[in-house]
Every structure is written in C-alpha cells, then in structure tokens.
Amino acid sequence: MDYNRILAEIAAEIEPLRNEGRQADYIPALAEVNPDRFGMCITSTKGDQIEWGDVEERFSIQSITKVFSLSMALSIMGEDLWERVGKEPSGSAFNSLVQLELDHGVPRNPFINAGAIVVADVLLSRLDRPQEQYIEFIRQIANDPSVDYDRRVAYSEREKGYVNAAIANMLKYYGNLNNDIEEVLRFYFLQCSVEMNCRQLSRAFLPFADRDKKFSFGNVNLTYSQVKRINAIMQTCGFYNDAGEYSYLVGLPGKSGVGGGIGAVYPGRYAVATWSPRLNVKGNSVMGMKALELLTTYTHESIF
Ligand code: GLU
Numbered sequence: 001m002d003y004n005r006i007l008a009e010i011a012a013e014i015e016p017l018r019n020e021g022r023q024a025d026y027i028p029a030l031a032e033v034n035p036d037r038f039g040m041c042i043t044s045t046k047g048d049q050i051e052w053g054d055v056e057e058r059f060s061i062q063s064i065t066k067v068f069s070l071s072m073a074l075s076i077m078g079e080d081l082w083e084r085v086g087k088e089p090s091g092s093a094f095n096s097l098v099q100l101e102l103d104h105g106v107p108r109n110p111f112i113n114a115g116a117i118v119v120a121d122v123l124l125s126r127l128d129r130p131q132e133q134y135i136e137f138i139r140q141i142a143n144d145p146s147v148d149y150d151r152r153v154a155y156s157e158r159e160k161g162y163v164n165a166a167i168a169n170m171l172k173y174y175g176n177l178n179n180d181i182e183e184v185l186r187f188y189f190l191q192c193s194v195e196m197n198c199r200q201l202s203r204a205f206l207p208f209a210d211r212d213k214k215f216s217f218g219n220v221n222l223t224y225s226q227v228k229r230i231n232a233i234m235q236t237c238g239f240y241n242d243a244g245e246y247s248y249l250v251g252l253p254g255k256s257g258v259g260g261g262i263g264a265v266y267p268g269r270y271a272v273a274t275w276s277p278r279l280n281v282k283g284n285s286v287m288g289m290k291a292l293e294l295l296t297t298y299t300h301e302s303i304f
Pocket of ligand 1: 061062063064094095113157164189192256257258259283
C-alpha cells in the first residue's frame with residue numbers, strides 16, 4: 001500500500017475544511033495556538049514512519065494523556081480500578097457535572113474528565129513521585145526523553161478550571177477522591193499539559209497496536225488482554241459524546257484531546273496521530289477526524 005500517496009490525497013481532500021470549527025479557548029494558553037495547522041503521522045509496528053504536514057510542531061495533547069494515565073492505573077490496580085470508575089460510554093459532554101451527580105460520584109469511564117480525575121487520585125496515592133514517574137512513563141512509551149509537561153498550559157488551565165474544580169469537589173463529596181482536592185487537580189492539569197508532536201504521539205500509541213511486543217515500560221506492565229481492553233475503551237469512550245459518530249466514520253480505537261490531537265491504532269499494524277486545532281462542537285478535531293475517516297476508507301483498513 002502506498003501510504004505516502006494516500007496521505008497526500010487525504011491532505012488535498014480535507015483542505016476545504018481548513019476554516020471549519022474553532023480551537024479550544026476555555027484554556028487561555030490553547031487560544032494562542034495557530035489554528036491553521038494540520039499534521040498526520042503513521043508509525044508501523046516495523047518502526048517506519050509515514051508523515052504529512054506539521055508533524056514536528058509540538059502541541060498540548062490534553063485528554064489523549066488519559067490513555068497513558070489509565071495504563072498506569074490498570075497496571076497498578078488491575079480490575080480493582082473499576083470499583084471507582086466505570087467503563088461505559090458517557091453520551092454526555094466530557095466535563096459533565098450533571099451526569100456525575102446522577103451516577104453518585106462514580107464517573108462513567110476513565111476518558112471523561114471526572115474519570116480521569118479519579119485516575120489521577122489513584123496515581124497520587126500509589127506513586128512515590130507521581131509527577132516524575134508519570135512523565136518518565138510517557139517518555140519511555142514515546143521512546144523519546146525530550147517529551148515534557150508544558151507547565152504554562154497547566155497553570156493557565158488551573159486559573160480557569162472552574163468546571164474541573166466542581167467535578168473534583170463532587171467526587172470528594174461522594175467519597176471517591178482520597179487526596180486533597182487541590183493536589184489532585186494540580187496533578188490532573190499537569191498530566192493534560194504534556195506536549196508532543198505527531199511523530200512522538202504516533203510512536204507513543206504504537207504499544208497499543210503492537211501485538212508482538214510485551215507492554216512493559218519501567219513499572220508499567222500490561223498483559224495482552226489489558227491492552228486489548230484499553231483499546232476497547234478507546235473505541236467506545238475515546239471521543240466523548242462523539243464516540244458513536246467517530247466509530248461509525250473511522251473504525252479505529254482512538255483518543256482525542258481539546259488541543260486538536262488524535263491518537264489511534266490499527267491493531268497489529270500501526271498507530272496514527274493527527275493534529276489540527278480547530279474542533280467541532282463536541283471538542284474533536286474537524287480535520288483530524290476527517291483525515292482518519294479517509295484513511296480507513298482509502299486503505300480498507302479498520303477493525304470492522
Ligand atoms: N484539560 C482538559 C480539561 O480538563 C482536557 C479536556 C480534553 O482534552 O478533552 O478540560
């Protein structure tokens with residue numbers, strides 16, 4: 001398959017969407033990003049990279065980090081994790097407070113904000129040096145020691161993080177947060193601030209696609225079956241209340257972030273990352289989703 005040609009065709013076809021959607025501005029630092037960007041990179045299980053566009057510029061991967069956080073928490077707690085967070089699609093906005101109240105403080109899944117805040121609480125309780133160990137794991141999975149937090153983005157989000165603070169307070173009220181609310185929020189915002197470019201992101205998603213190598217990065221070890229389950233949660237919950245639409249259009253497990261990035265996997269073959277900051281109303285990258293839809297359409301490669 002000539003992936004270089006396919007990526008070029010995709011880039012041409014999505015061009016008319018260039019001005020559609022709006023970049024996230026509820027996090028002030030994200031509002032400063034140039035929205036006219038598009039990058040796409042595939043990393044195969046053999047290690048080849050095929051890329052197009054703005055693949056070197058780093059962006060805030062935001063909720064995509066929820067995949068890495070879940071991996072760490074599952075590796076530490078195994079199935080016990082599911083006593084504190086569910087694994088059902090939410091069908092509501094990623095930061096819904098109403099749903100959390102209806103569910104009595106047990107978030108629907110680890111990929112909405114409430115779920116990820118519980119996961120951050122788990123990691124805070126169980127890691128000796130949470131901030132260091134978290135970024136260390138991400139550097140290992142991305143196979144790149146230069147990956148880091150962008151503390152400016154984390155502070156900027158904390159300043160305006162009213163809804164997440166409300167979520168954390170409600171979790172505490174229902175007894176589903178063990179650590180100090182401020183500490184959990186600080187760690188959660190820091191996680192969201194991790195920066196990567198498309199090359200690094202597709203590399204970091206590769207272990208979720210690679211069925212032949214053991215998922216083992218320092219203290220984070222997952223069985224084949226646990227990786228399969230994380231992919232299942234990406235498929236059903238990775239795009240907030242757009243998960244059905246994404247599944248219908250694309251057909252690859254994936255996770256999006258409000259920085260405009262998407263990481264996805266074609267199990268057994270490759271991982272793919274896209275980045276374009278303009279988002280649809282549900283918070284997913286307009287050009288990124290279309291590019292992945294075209295990728296699975298042109299290649300006939302999807303999990304379905
Ligand atoms: N840091 C963002 C928030 O908590 C992440 C949201 C996202 O990427 O979906 O609102």
